[in-house]
Amino acid sequence: MLIGRGMSTWFTHLDATTSCSSVSVLSAVLRRQRFLIRSLGGNPDQNCSVKMNVFEADVLNVIRRITPTLDLSRHKGQAGKIAVVGGCREYTGAPYFAAISALKIGADLSHVFCTKDAAPIIKSYSPELIVHPVLEESYNVKDEDKGFIANKVLSEVNKWMERFDCLVIGPGLGRDPFLLDCVSEILKHARQLNIPLVIDGDGLFLVTNSLGLVSGYPLAVLTPNVNEYKRLVKRVLDCEVNDDESAAELLSLVKGIGGATVLRKGKSDLICDGDSVFSVSISGSPRRCGGQGDILSGTVAVFLSWARQHVLLAEEDLGIRTMNPTVIGCVAGSALLRKAASITFQNKKRATLTSDIIEYLGMSLDEICPM
């Protein structure tokens, strides 16, 4: 059930308990939600403790608090090192969109790990990206070489892994079984190193079929669109999507997966880490051109890294410290993409393409956090 106070509501804390009797919210969760509400500027006693509205100003405030200040003493890498695992013979645009978006909002370094075929093309889109042509697809690997090649791929990726603040897994990854097996191993290794993961596109295809890859990992974020969400619900809850119970259903889904955060993309983006359900409904662009999900995965990765860093450093900022950095990353990424898409649409109208939105990311963030 969405609780709104007027048209300006961007970011709504949803009541999931009243809409699904099967979801029990424990008292510890309620206490935590009171903290969340307070940290986002609301009054937990004004409504029932699990219902409240949080406004545009709150989202903007969260973005301002986690976005690192820039000063001349900082050095390369401190504002974020992101890697995208994706890009194959068929898809090259998606990993580019994710990786360049990370740079455009302020990350210092953005890497792409893709197949050998995809690398020259992704490199040609921008000299700003560091593109590693290391993944392999089945058509290029003999059966007898698979073990050797898989080890080589893993060792190539793993030697970089510790440097990254977040991995985005999936944009333009494709569904080649050998490639997905290698990516499963990359994902397991990232998990061992406690590196946050944003999983989108074909990464969600992989994870939906192997839930153990993210189950019990609180630093994983899944960002399904309409169809990817349908498949997740079918796999985890063994039922069809019920839009009348969207918050409760999402809470059940996240509990079913166990320990990850899910950002369900839609008219409003719904975000749940198993404790709370948030809705970001700032108006974006009505243009649904392909690639906007890739921008989201790149921006969520950066904000999640910044939120995590902020939570670790800001001892005095109790409000933020009680929040899950994956939730902050999702809320901030969703709000920024929507703002940038809305500005782009005002300028480009029906001709709006994903590349145009990327050009407005920086300006949109600067409007929120002026230098």
Place this chain on the structure above:
Amino acid sequence: MLIGRGMSTWFTHLDATTSCSSVSVLSAVLRRQRFLIRSLGGNPDQNCSVKMNVFEADVLNVIRRITPTLDLSRHKGQAGKIAVVGGCREYTGAPYFAAISALKIGADLSHVFCTKDAAPIIKSYSPELIVHPVLEESYNVKDEDKGFIANKVLSEVNKWMERFDCLVIGPGLGRDPFLLDCVSEILKHARQLNIPLVIDGDGLFLVTNSLGLVSGYPLAVLTPNVNEYKRLVKRVLDCEVNDDESAAELLSLVKGIGGATVLRKGKSDLICDGDSVFSVSISGSPRRCGGQGDILSGTVAVFLSWARQHVLLAEEDLGIRTMNPTVIGCVAGSALLRKAASITFQNKKRATLTSDIIEYLGMSLDEICPM
């Protein structure tokens, strides 16, 4: 015979019966033409029933009625999924122009199916396109492998086919016999699935030599230029082009092909589906730089998809429902390209290139259908 009422005439319904005695127009056709005339704002009794003028306002009105409104509840794909089959070792610009034009006027997804050599280049033009490197040319295939490779090509393309609202077949396709054999099979499969086809460039070379590929298929649109039209007339009517009888000749040609729509590009674009002949004569650009035909094929594909969707949904819109969506697609695509080319020429003069016109497509459509 062109019938005009002043300089502002964009879109003229032509009298084909009086200018060619060999063309008989049945009474059913006349009745349908009266419907068309009425739906486009004219009075069928003002002139002879198959002669009348339809003005700029009518074309704009048709474009406004079929162009989908954008709202936040829509999701990716609903505004159109287009695929271009074209692009070989020699030609890469043409399929790019067709595919990017589709996106620029509002399609959500635009794919290209091309040869392995062409794919990296087309991908490098824009990360917005999804480019499939699946077609093969003879120089790359041994005779003994042809059957196997052809099956592989078809299975790669066919697994995507049902997703598309329209295929554009031909831009930059080349004339390699093995490749054209594969494209014939792709075309047959699309036809089985009732997917509209816009056929241009080397696709017309293929179809002119194998008329059965489009004969009897009302969802096929052929968009010949001067030379392609000459070859079609020679093949179907076994005569030279007679510009004094252009409307009647086009009607004969379309009847000879049987069931497809033809858009004859020229000073005025003539469009005929076998029932009526329309003329779009809004002034475009005097620059005849290569590639404008590719823009046309991409825009006709999108408008045809929108018209088809509109005709299926708009039960109350009797005027549009009585019109053939292929004709609507051609009229709208022709008018929009001319408008965009004219605006571009005012700005870029002799330096006008096809890429410049593509940049004005969105603005031109927005002037017709403001948000």
